[in-house]
Amino acid sequence: MIKDVTVHDVRFPTAEAGDGSDAINRGDYSATYVEVITDSGVTGTGLTFTNGRGNEITCAAVRALAVHVIGREPEEVAVTSITADPQLRWLGPEKGVIAMAAGALINALWDLRARQAGKPMWRYLAELPAADLVDSVDFGHISDAITPGEAREILEQGAIGYGDRLARLENEGFPAYTTSVGWLGYPDDKVRALTRQAVADGWRAVKMKVGGPLDDDVRRAGIIRGELPPGALLMMDANQVWDVDQAIAAMGRLAAFDPYWIEEPTHADDVLGHARIAQAVAPVRVATGEVAANRVIFKQLMQAGAIRVCQVDACRVAGVNEVLAILLLAAKFGVPVCPHAGGVGLCEYVQHLAIFDYLRIGRSLDGRMIEYVDHLHEHFTDPVTVVDGRYRLPARPGYSVEMKPASIAEFRFPDGPAWR
């Protein structure tokens, strides 16, 4: 039985160094950290990533949702009781603070299940029967794009060749790219040095932030491209700063540096805008998803042919169940999934999703990469392992976002020593 849900407001003072700075966001990387405490002695942990101030708001939202969990057996919690609460739904619906809070809480419930099964999340998910996975998905408002029957077929197909794919990942690891080289807050010299180091470390795919003054973007793109070996991929990320026509014009200049994708070229809600940009900038791919609110937005991005890369986030949307819906939509529409990571614990989270997707849903590594950012991993008990630009398979039970007690104590806001 679930005895209690505890919520910690944890914030890391990253803003000063310019880490994580882009065209829109500058903050202290923070986490709404959730523990689902049972009387069996096993605790499930989940988190949602926020950007500094306001983390107390998502914490309050988790506390409001906890009523659907406390006092229940973990297996009897209906996820829709959390996502479709007849009072709290109004605060989204299914978006923003309330979805992010649902993400932390629902992920903690899945972490609990995986720990009880003694399996890392990717394996726990990958070994579930197709029917159980289908039952976990809310097909409401996406049934015009994918039906439970189609989902089941995708998942049953996913059993074929499973062992071969798993062996491949165990041998090779999962492809990744790094976003650590080109934050907007970094001076040119730092960008050059970081790119050079990334290449030396084995990275062959790097991402830079764009969306500052265009001349600066062009200059920085030249620096990074100049450091990359032939064939290496350069991704660009505008973090929604452009209007539709601005995006098209900017990519006209930035195309000279052969970007693999342009990420968040405009407002995350603008399905039609992304579709127009996608047509205009091809063959450069349009990527988005880190702040796409829910399965309904992803459905439309795919229906409209607006994205060729699906960058689902593990906790922006309402947790594993909502991610499952999105992975299935991506498979149906043939869109590769390259999950959003960085932040706090997002690399730890999404490695499981990408691996599971490959093993059971997408079944290809073509165009698949997991984002990697090299900060804050030291605060987790089971941090990611990345070797030669590839994620190694996590082996410990659960969803890998358990924080070290000392880190929680040090960075808890506002009473931790780091903030006093």
Place this chain on the structure above:
Amino acid sequence: MIKDVTVHDVRFPTAEAGDGSDAINRGDYSATYVEVITDSGVTGTGLTFTNGRGNEITCAAVRALAVHVIGREPEEVAVTSITADPQLRWLGPEKGVIAMAAGALINALWDLRARQAGKPMWRYLAELPAADLVDSVDFGHISDAITPGEAREILEQGAIGYGDRLARLENEGFPAYTTSVGWLGYPDDKVRALTRQAVADGWRAVKMKVGGPLDDDVRRAGIIRGELPPGALLMMDANQVWDVDQAIAAMGRLAAFDPYWIEEPTHADDVLGHARIAQAVAPVRVATGEVAANRVIFKQLMQAGAIRVCQVDACRVAGVNEVLAILLLAAKFGVPVCPHAGGVGLCEYVQHLAIFDYLRIGRSLDGRMIEYVDHLHEHFTDPVTVVDGRYRLPARPGYSVEMKPASIAEFRFPDGPAWR
């Protein structure tokens, strides 16, 4: 100078009576009530409507945003400092809790300005120079649909015939419809009696909730249509409960009752879904907007031809500035605006928006109606006046959402006597 921002969590126990019950939402009508306190002695008031539990979350969000306001002169507050805060934006972006909180706070700033000018909000807005109104709008991410120059032209056109339109409203009032007859929680007899009473009270346009079992919807539609005189309008509201194909099928049966519009036929984020439904159910109009998150969603609904009625809410989006953007988009695309009301104080708010829109932007009453719901008006110091199914022009300075101190004290959660 703004000395302080106070926030009250006010909740009315409406859930028990079934008032406000629809296919998705059942709650205690609540308000995040905001006072912007100045050293000049004038206080601006704003609120955002929520649905019971979770009102503490929007209260927390207002407190987080207040940093951009406290210590400033009212006229020097940049609204984008609130809506594009580089840390808090992540929690939306521009949607859900953080947008609703911004709505309450920004509306309070506008209330303050109108009070200082000694004018009701509709008049204050209608008498502003076109350039000032244009400067109030964030054209970011909508410039592909409307430019500042086009907006200015619309507003300058709006000065022509202004006096005639004002005289007409002073004589006739503003057309309205009532939603009080057909909440899903009401038994048939109550629905019949309420409809009969509404007709006796002069209403010629009424709205019913649908989205329960379809046979029940059909039966209730028959009861209401049977009580209405010839030519009266019957609107239907599904509150997002249907999937796209379900909506089309349901309207196939409900069309027999000659609905004027179908409101929220599917998920509020589903622009493409609304567009498909709009094509399928014509000539029945598709209406939506009460939970449409921001100007970017409205832009797309209009670009896609997905709506023929724009039901903007006064505080779901980020306040007067965001509403202005949406009214201008509606004018550009020729979509009539029928604002969403009901809830707590929404009728009080939106009367100003509809009147301003008619006087200065839309310039027509054709297809324009303000929603009316007859509850909770007694808690406001300047409640709406509706006579023979029409809103009379509010005359007192401000935005009309100031609550009586006794009501705040009685219904404040959790410490007010109503909740103890």
